[in-house]
Amino acid sequence: xxxVRKEDSMLLQKQMMxxxxxxxxxxxxxxxxxxxxxxPGNLNELVRSFGLLPVLPEINALQSGLRKxxxxxxAEAEKNGHSEDVCTxxxxxxxxxxxxxxxxxxxxxxxxxxxxxxxxxxFTFLKWFELxxxxxxxxxxxxxxxxxxANGRIEPHQRDYVVQQMRTEVxxxxxxxxxxAYDEDRLREMLRLSARAEDDLVWTLESAKRTPxxxxxxxxxxxxxxxxxSAFRGTQGAVDYYTALRAEVQERLDAGQGxxxxxxxxxxxxxxxxxxxPPNWTSFRExxxxxxxxxxxxxxxxxxxxxGLYDRGFRHDPDHPLETLADYCLGCYTxxxxxxxxxxxxxxxxxxxxxxxxxxxxxxxxxxxxxxLMMLRxxxxxxxxxxxxxxxxxxxxxxxSAANIKNRIESYLQMLDQKRGKAA
Amino acid sequence: xxxxxxAGDVVTLDDLMTQARSLSEDIDFTAVTQWKARAEGRKAIGxxxxxxxxELIHASGMLSVGITGGGDRLExxxxxxxxxxxxCRIPRSTIELALSHRLDVLDGMLFPSICDxxxxxxxxxxxxxxxxxxxxxxxxxxxxxxxxxKFWRRELETLRxxxxxxxxxxxxxxxxxxxxxxxxxxxxxxRDLYRARSERPWIFPMSEVYYILRAGNVLPPEEHTAMxxxxxxxxPGESDRRDQDRSRVVLAGMFCExxxxxxxxxxxxxxxxxxxxxxxxxLRWLQDDVTTTGDPLDALVDAYLxxxxxxxxxxxxDGDRGRWLIDSVARNRAEGVIFAAxxxxxxxxxxxxxxxxxxxxxxxxxxxxxxxxxxxQFAVIREQAGTFSDSIRLWSxx
Numbered sequence: 001x002x003x004v005r006k007e008d009s010m011l012l013q014k015q016m017m018x019x020x021x022x023x024x025x026x027x028x029x030x031x032x033x034x035x036x037x038x039x040p041g042n043l044n045e046l047v048r049s050f051g052l053l054p055v056l057p058e059i060n061a062l063q064s065g066l067r068k069x070x071x072x073x074x075a076e077a078e079k080n081g082h083s084e085d086v087c088t089x090x091x092x093x094x095x096x097x098x099x100x101x102x103x104x105x106x107x108x109x110x111x112x113x114x115x116x117x118x119x120x121x122x123f124t125f126l127k128w129f130e131l132x133x134x135x136x137x138x139x140x141x142x143x144x145x146x147x148x149x150a151n152g153r154i155e156p157h158q159r160d161y162v163v164q165q166m167r168t169e170v171x172x173x174x175x176x177x178x179x180x181a182y183d184e185d186r187l188r189e190m191l192r193l194s195a196r197a198e199d200d201l202v203w204t205l206e207s208a209k210r211t212p213x214x215x216x217x218x219x220x221x222x223x224x225x226x227x228x229x230s231a232f233r234g235t236q237g238a239v240d241y242y243t244a245l246r247a248e249v250q251e252r253l254d255a256g257q258g259x260x261x262x263x264x265x266x267x268x269x270x271x272x273x274x275x276x277x278p279p280n281w282t283s284f285r286e287x288x289x290x291x292x293x294x295x296x297x298x299x300x301x302x303x304x305x306x307x308g309l310y311d312r313g314f315r316h317d318p319d320h321p322l323e324t325l326a327d328y329c330l331g332c333y334t335x336x337x338x339x340x341x342x343x344x345x346x347x348x349x350x351x352x353x354x355x356x357x358x359x360x361x362x363x364x365x366x367x368x369x370x371x372x373l374m375m376l377r378x379x380x381x382x383x384x385x386x387x388x389x390x391x392x393x394x395x396x397x398x399x400x401s402a403a404n405i406k407n408r409i410e411s412y413l414q415m416l417d418q419k420r421g422k423a424a
Numbered sequence: 425x426x427x428x429x430x431a432g433d434v435v436t437l438d439d440l441m442t443q444a445r446s447l448s449e450d451i452d453f454t455a456v457t458q459w460k461a462r463a464e465g466r467k468a469i470g471x472x473x474x475x476x477x478x479e480l481i482h483a484s485g486m487l488s489v490g491i492t493g494g495g496d497r498l499e500x501x502x503x504x505x506x507x508x509x510x511x512c513r514i515p516r517s518t519i520e521l522a523l524s525h526r527l528d529v530l531d532g533m534l535f536p537s538i539c540d541x542x543x544x545x546x547x548x549x550x551x552x553x554x555x556x557x558x559x560x561x562x563x564x565x566x567x568x569x570x571x572x573x574k575f576w577r578r579e580l581e582t583l584r585x586x587x588x589x590x591x592x593x594x595x596x597x598x599x600x601x602x603x604x605x606x607x608x609x610x611x612x613x614x615r616d617l618y619r620a621r622s623e624r625p626w627i628f629p630m631s632e633v634y635y636i637l638r639a640g641n642v643l644p645p646e647e648h649t650a651m652x653x654x655x656x657x658x659x660p661g662e663s664d665r666r667d668q669d670r671s672r673v674v675l676a677g678m679f680c681e682x683x684x685x686x687x688x689x690x691x692x693x694x695x696x697x698x699x700x701x702x703x704x705x706x707l708r709w710l711q712d713d714v715t716t717t718g719d720p721l722d723a724l725v726d727a728y729l730x731x732x733x734x735x736x737x738x739x740x741x742d743g744d745r746g747r748w749l750i751d752s753v754a755r756n757r758a759e760g761v762i763f764a765a766x767x768x769x770x771x772x773x774x775x776x777x778x779x780x781x782x783x784x785x786x787x788x789x790x791x792x793x794x795x796x797x798x799x800x801q802f803a804v805i806r807e808q809a810g811t812f813s814d815s816i817r818l819w820s821x822x
Contacts, residue, residue: 081780083765083773085510085794090774119565119739123540126565126739127774133743134778143739145565145572148537150546161575165566337560338547363510366770370515370544373506378551391508 007260009245013226016241018105020053020231025107027053033113033177036132039307041120041146041329043170045190045234045316050178054231055109057128061092063104065281065395073099074396087124088364088396090131097135112139114177116170120146121306121334122367142173146329152340154330162326188318190234195315200242201228202310207249208299209352212269214252216259218298219288222279229307234316261292270295271416274348276341276375277360277368278303282397290409298358300348302341305333312344334367342378349383356386356416363393386419388412426661427654437658441632444651448638448685451498451521455642456489456529467591469557470527471534472518472542473680474737475709476561477724480583482645483603484591489530490641490706493517496684496798506548512768513796514681515545522552532557532590536706538680538737539771557590559583565739567729577725584721600720608713610645613652615708618700620656622756625697626667627660630675631688637704638682671813674758675701676749676779677765677772679735681797690802691762695813699756702735709733736771745775746782753788759816760789762809767794789816 006014027034035047036055047054064070073095074088080098082091096102103109115136117129133141144165147158171182204224208217215221224245232238252258258266262285273291275298280287291298308314309331317324333341349357357379359372376387390408393399426436447455460466468487471478478488494500494517503520521527533556535546546560562579564572588594614637621628636655640648659665675691679702691698712731715723732738734748749761761783765772776792783790791812793805 081777083776083794085768086770086773117739123537123543123737124770124774127736127771130740130743130745130778131774134745134781141741141743143565143741145739147562147575148543148560150550150560150562157575157578161564161566161571164571164574168568168571169566337550338544339551341547342551361508363508366511366540366544369508370511370541371506371548373508374548374551 007248009241009248010223012241012244013223016227016232016237021103021105021107024053024055024103024110027110034110035114035116035174035177036112036129037116038118038120038122038125039229040122040332040334041118041144042229042233042307043116043118043144043166043325043329044231045187045194046166046170046325047116047174048234049183049187049190050174050180052114052174052178055112056230057093057132058089059230060096060104060109061089061395062281064092064096066284067104068282068397069096070282070395071397087128088394090124090128092395093128094131094135097132111136114173115139115141116144117141118144118146118329120329121148121332122365124367140173140177142170144170144329146335148337149330149335149340150337152337152343154327158330159323159326162329163322166322166325184321187321191316191318191321191324193236193239194234195318197228197233197238197242198308198310198315200246201225204242204245204249205300205304205311207253210253211272211353212256212258213272213297213299214249214257214259216261216266216288216292216298217304218275218279218301219284219291220259221298221301221304225304225307259292259297261288263289263292266292266295266297268295269297271356271413272297272299272352272354274299274345274352274354274357275301275303275360276345276357276372278306278362278365278394279360280362280392280400281395283400283402286402287400287405290406294410294413296413299352299354302333302345307332309333338371338375342375342382345375345379346382349379349385354385355420356388356412359387359389361389361391363391363399364396365394386412386415427657429654435654435658437655437662440651440654440658441635444635444639444655447642448635449495449497450642451494452526453489453529453642456487459487459644460529465592467531468529469532469534469587469590470530471561471706472536472538472545473682473704474536474538474706474735475563475728475732476534476536476706477580477583478645479600479603479607479714479724480580480587480595482606483595483600484587485593486531486587486591487644490704491518491521491527491533492638492641492682492704493797494521495682496686496800498798510768511541512681512766513798514766515541517797518545519548519552522549530556532559534559534561536561537563539769541770542680557586559586563728567741569725569729573725573729576728577721580721580724597720601716604714604720604723605716606645608716610640610649610652611708611710612713613649613656617652617656618708622699624660624667625672625699627662627665629692630698630701631685631692632659634685634688634703637707640704640707669817670695670697671760671816672697672699672756672758673813674699674749674752674756674761675703675764676761677763677769677776678703679705679737679772681766681769683764683795684797684799686802687764687795687799687805690806691809694806694809695817696762696809699758700752702733705733705735736775745778749779750782750786750788759820760791760812762812763790763792765792765794767796789820
């Protein structure tokens with residue numbers, strides 16, 4: 001493969017991440033406290049309103065996967081008694097900790113001052129932070145139980161429950177750790193910044209409705225969601241990033257160009273695909289190449305909704321700070337019942353004029369994976385659009401079988417060609 | 425030894441075990457069909473393992489039916505098409521039961537919050553059976569009565585309304601208090617049985633206790649309580665049951681997908697007395713009597729928040745994840761712990777390292793293996809459990 005081409009927004013994001021990890025490395029020396037929490041249902045504005053720095057273990061794990069470090073971390077965790085059957089994000093994180101907790105940019109990650117267990121859409125989160133609590137010993141945990149949206153709608157008592165937990169469990173612990181009082185005005189200001197960035201993120205994601213799509217909403221999409229899903233939602237940095245990203249995509253849109261791949265601008269768009277499920281991180285570039293080499297572009301993805309379903313209209317609302325955070329948590333993609341998830345995918349297939357859809361089923365994530373075979377059949381029945389099912393993993397390189405996956409993708413795209421031929 | 429049942433019927437232990445085994449192994453749920461046929465308009469509600477408020481089902485005149493998969497007696501034909509190879513077995517056999525119409529006898533299905541698999545299965549169920557009642561039972565992980573308690577009470581009110589609509593019977597407070605008393609009695613006798621087994625495990629072998637408990641999945645609680653009582657009378661009457669030189673062990677990890685009976689027998693034959701376990705945990709989730717005075721929903725809320733069994737699927741706010749297991753070992757004078765978890769069971773397998781650490785700190789021996797509900801080969805497990813049992817007996821410091 002040739003040298004990787006990076007867009008300006010990617011370079012900007014890289015700098016943001018690097019600065020953040022540098023701040024984390026020196027946090028304790030400078031008297032700053034850190035809060036570990038998860039991407040889905042993260043309360044970034046609330047955490048930052050106390051002057052605390054967030055650490056997101058899933059981001060560390062996926063970064064370790066991208067940097068080919070996850071295999072050795074997972075092996076370390078398994079050596080320490082963790083089952084081969086369970087989530088590899090957890091094992092990657094535990095393994096990284098056992099090997100000295102050096103973060104993805106090569107700097108030391110600080111010990112958490114608080115574990116904010118936002119139990120949103122994933123049962124494993126609960127066990128993950130219980131395990132970290134065991135590893136770190138005396139670290140306090142703030143538990144936030146976010147009820148599941150089995151029916152796809154937020155009931156008032158569910159919202160009240162989440163808000164009450166914020167008032168009685170989360171905020172008191174943030175106050176205790178930070179030594180600061182809850183400042184709602186500061187929180188409102190950050191939520192205002194969140195909503196601005198969310199507008200530009202949605203605009204970017206929806207630009208894929210155009211033909212050709214100026215973005216790849218999956219492989220490019222995971223970069224686009226980076227700042228808003230991780231440590232930067234509610235900051236001016238995120239607003240600036242999404243302003244720059246939007247301008248960049250607008251340029252490509254105006255020029256009628258497709259996405260930029262690691263090897264430069266993509267050739268002619270031949271297939272428009274929707275995708276369900278997270279990507280593989282250990283062979284991310286190789287996986288992407290299997291598609292862009294064939295002229296296949298992802299126009300919509302559910303993975304880019306795990307940290308917030310903004311394209312269905314949700315925006316953080318500064319006028320109702322805790323309630324809006326509750327709604328945000330409740331509405332994250334994997335916290336939604338399967339019928340709602342199928343409805344969403346059906347809308348994506350129709351709204352984005354897709355030729356097909358991929359279910360990328362990862363072994364590690366039961367929250368995503370259980371029911372995907374049924375989702376595939378339901379979507380084919382409802383839309384008449386054929387789907388393809390691929391199995392691999394998030395960060396365990398043992399489960400990425402490149403030849404098998406490539407064969408399946410090529411056969412699938414050939415089938416789409418034949419289907420087109422018949423239609424013509 | 426025998427006991428007299430009703431109109432002069434005399435029951436022996438063999439009779440009772442035949443009945444319990446038949447009820448446990450009947451994947452056609454004949455007992456449920458028969459119960460429904462005994463009166464016009466009767467309905468039954470199924471539920472997956474761990475906790476659901478069965479008192480509300482009972483108070484509405486419906487039968488609560490525990491669904492614990494298809495065990496080792498069900499060939500999976502269609503169920504495998506719904507799940508990837510790395511998903512545990514219980515959802516695929518449960519889907520198989522449903523698609524083969526064995527669960528048509530149920531008028532609704534509850535999915536407690538055990539893990540992401542059972543949670544997503546609730547959504548699959550509602551898509552496969554759009555005309556049937558399906559409810560995901562989202563129990564609180566916050567144990568403050570003003571927060572998690574308030575939320576849980578609201579969930580219980582929803583269930584109360586739903587069950588009244590399904591059954592056509594309004595659930596008043598008196599009826600609910602009466603149902604609470606019925607289940608208190610059932611749990612009380614189960615606790616008696618567990619105490620008796622812990623004291624004299626050779627009288628109440630796990631291979632029998634397992635069937636007796638599992639029959640409770642399909643029997644009305646009053647009948648199950650009667651069966652438990654009969655067993656408590658009949659088992660000690662077997663003159664050939666003598667204490668043998670075996671190791672006393674606690675079993676952990678079986679709270680959802682249930683082990684095949686062959687595995688249970690294998691552990692006994694390998695020289696183990698099982699003196700405590702976490703299988704069929706839903707039957708004894710509430711570990712103390714629920715108050716039968718005052719507001720019955722408040723009573724159920726209090727029982728869930730303050731008197732629940734510890735399980736991998738329940739958050740441990742005090743951080744002492746392994747305490748229940750250490751306590752069980754001490755209370756039951758166990759000499760070791762066997763972790764037996766279903767393959768791909770996230771809650772059990774993610775919990776295990778924490779429990780292992782807790783045991784290691786106390787110097788309590790343990791061993792680990794995995795199973796599936798249809799595991800049929802036990803040679804390796806027998807060897808492992810036998811070696812473990814021998815090592816405890818021969819080299820234990822105690």
